[in-house]
C-alpha cells in the first residue's frame with residue numbers, strides 16, 4: 001500500500017506547478033533521521049518544541065537522496081529571526097538582504113532561515129515594498145516572510161526545494177523535485193527567464209549542479225540561458241568571485257567549465273580569455289582544460305588547491321599575448337610581462353573581484369615563468385627556495401601538458417628536485433654559466449614636431 005498523501009491546491013496544476021504539494025513518508029524514501037547531522041536535528045527539535053514548524057532543507061536533502069555526502073545542513077522554519085535567536089545561546093542574526101540566523105552548536109554552524117516569499121506584494125511596517133527590484137529585474141532586497149510553499153517557490157531548483165521533517169520522517173515536495181531527482185533533471189522553479197533575471201547567479205547554479213550531479217538541464221530551463229548570460233554583468237564583482245570559486249573548486253571544475261562555455265556564461269566570467277578560445281583545441285582551450293583537469297584531480301586526492309593558481313591559469317593566455325606585443329615593441333621580457341599582468345588583472349577585477357591575497361601570488365607565479373628557464377650557476381639553488389616555487393613549477397608542468405614547447409623544462413626541474421646536493425650541482429654546471437642580462441635600450445620615442 002502506498003502511504004503517500006497528495007494535496008493538489010490547484011485543480012489545474014500542471015505536473016511541475018509549484019502549487020503541487022506532496023508529502024512522502026518513510027517507506028517511500030530512503031532518508032532517516034540518522035543520516036542528518038545531529039546539530040541540525042537538535043535545531044529542528046528545539047524549534048518544534050517551541051511550537052514552530054521546522055525542516056531540514058536544501059542541498060543536504062538533495063545530496064542524501066542521491067547517496068552523496070552533504071556539505072552543510074540548512075534549517076528552514078516559520079519562526080522569525082528575532083524569535084529564533086533567543087532559543088539558542090550561541091546564535092546571531094546576519095545578513096541585510098536576507099536576514100538569517102547562524103546557530104553554533106558544538107563545532108557545527110547551522111544556518112536557520114525563516115520561510116520567505118517571492119511575492120512583490122509584501123510591505124514593511126512603513127508601507128514600502130520589502131522586495132525591491134532594479135530595472136534589470138534583479139532583486140535588490142528580499143525580506144518578505146511567507147509560508148512554506150512560498151519559501152519553496154523562491155528557491156532556485158526543484159531538487160533544492162525538498163523539506164525534510166525528521167520528527168515524522170516525511171519529505172515535503174512542492175514542485176516535483178523527487179521526480180526530477182529520479183529523472184536526473186535540473187529544473188528551475190517557476191518561469192526560467194524571470195527567475196534568471198531576478199538573480200543571474202542562478203544561471204551559474206544551474207551549470208554547477210548539472211556538472212556536479214551529472215544531471216541534464218531541462219529544455220525549458222535551458223532555453224533562455226544563452227540569451228540571459230549577459231545578465232551576469234549585474235552581479236556584484238565580489239559575489240561573482242565567490243561564485244566562481246564554487247564553480248571551479250567543486251571537484252567538477254572541468255565539467256562545469258564546459259557547461260559555462262557552452263551557454264556563453266564563461267564570456268561574462270573571463271572575457272579576455274574567452275575571446276581567445278576560438279575552438280576547444282587551440283592552446284588556450286587546452287591550457288584551461290588541463291588546469292581544470294589537474295585541479296579536479298588534486299581535489300580528489302585531498303591536495304590543496306588555491307584560487308591563485310586557477311586564476312593564474314585562466315588569465316595566462318591573455319597575459320602571454322599582451323606581453324608578446326610589448327616585447328615586440330622593444331620592451332624587456334620582464335617589463336613586458338609585468339605590464340601585461342597588471343593590465344589583465346585590472347580588467348578582470350571589475351568582473352570578479354579577485355582579492356589582493358590572490359593577485360599577488362598570481363603575479364609571482366607568472367614572474368617565475370620567466371625565471372625558471374634561467375637556472376644555470378647558482379640560480380636553480382635560489383629558485384627552489386622561492387616561496388612560490390612549487391606553484392610556479394606546477395604551472396610549467398601544466399603549460400607543457402597543454403602542449404606548449406618548453407624544451408623539457410618541467411622534466412629538468414623534476415629531476416633537480418629529486419637529486420641530491422652533488423647531482424644538483426652537476427645539473428646546474430652542465431647548463432653553463434648564465435648569460436648576464438644585457439641591458440636593452442629603451443625604444444626611442446617617436447619624434448614629435
Ligand code: ATP
Pocket residue numbers: 057058059060071072074154155156157160161199201202205
Ligand atoms: P551546496 O551547499 O551543496 O553547494 P546547496 O543547494 O545547499 O548546495 P547553498 O548555496 O548552500 O546550496 O544554498 C542553500 C539553498 O538555498 C539551496 O538549496 C537553494 O534552495 C537556496 N538558494 C541558494 N541560492 C539561491 C539563489 N540564488 N536563488 C534561489 N535560491 C537559492
Ligand code: MG
Pocket residue numbers: 058059060071072073074
Ligand atoms: Mg548548502
